[in-house]
Amino acid sequence: MCMCMKLLNTQVLEGKNLLLCGYESGSVALWDWRNRQIISEMKCHNEPVICLDFDECYRHQGVSGSADKDLSLWELIQPSQLKMKQKVMVTNPGISAVAIRSDAKIVATGGWDKRLRIFSWKTMKPLAVLDYHGGTVEALQFSTSSVGRYSRLLAAGSKDGKISLWSLYNS
Known part of the structure; x- marks a missing residue:
């Protein structure tokens, strides 16, 4: 079952019609929505993927959160393939929301533990x-x-x- 999705900006990604989906199986899939087919899929969590976001302007990399303690970082490499980059473990399980700021400097997560966590998007260092x-x-x-x-x-x-x-890191 699809748990979350993000429609990608086709102008930035060479005019391709791409949709990212996170699944209950712990997988993230990249769809060509016009042709209605999965073009890349990878297992990145042991629990359902609850949230994901993608930096289509700067790094062509995404992040997903799940019921486990891991944030998975992955990248889109050519030709339209998803590749695992790294995992970052948070203190408590259950990452229910994730967002990358448009300037690609920080990423925020929200969790079952009622907290927001802020990370550097470049290094994934907790801030x-x-x-x-x-x-x-x-x-x-x-x-x-x-x-x-x-x-x-x-x-x-x-x-x-x-x-x-929250006003975060304005400079």
Whole structure:
């Protein structure tokens, strides 16, 4: 069963019609959606893939989170093949949300442990653990603005019914 997906920007990726899907089996698959076929698939988790995101502008690399403790990093190499890059273990199991900021400097995760974790996207070095919510962090979204008072905001939605806003590493 498909658990999450991300439609890729076809202009950036040589006009290809690509869709990334994360599955209950722990696999991530790259689909050519126009031809309705999987063109690459790999097992990257031992538990269901719950979330994924992809950096289509800078590194052509993606990240997925699952019910296990691993963040899996993988890359899209030519011709349209997924390749495992590395795994990063977090403290507690259950990564339910992941988002890469549009400038490709940081990546955020939300988990069953009610925390947000911030990593350097280049090195995957942990930068911060944000503790506010009383329930699983289910959704993350970075603002698209890069200037002004509300630039670099991260919004997090939780099972506790709250939405938190965080201003992160503006410079």
